[in-house]
Amino acid sequence: MNDQPNKSTQAVSVEAERMAYTRGQTQTAALYARIHDLERELDDAQTTIEELTEDVDRLHQELLE
Numbered sequence: 001m002n003d004q005p006n007k008s009t010q011a012v013s014v015e016a017e018r019m020a021y022t023r024g025q026t027q028t029a030a031l032y033a034r035i036h037d038l039e040r041e042l043d044d045a046q047t048t049i050e051e052l053t054e055d056v057d058r059l060h061q062e063l064l065e
Contacts, residue, residue, distance in 0.1 A: 010039050 017032035 010036060010043075013039060 013032050013036040017029045017036065020026070020029035020032055
């Protein structure tokens with residue numbers, strides 16, 4: 001799967017969070033922090049899905065042998 005948020009996308013959310021805090025927009029900054037957290041969770045979930053898919057494919061091949 002190549003739909004994962006890339007590291008530059010995550011860096012943008014971190015930078016946006018910093019800028020919001022600098023401007024005193026704490027609620028906006030909190031939202032950007034949450035977006036960043038969700039991007040990391042999505043990345044982790046997609047990695048897990050890829051690993052499980054590979055495991056299923058491997059097990060399927062073993063059953064066919």
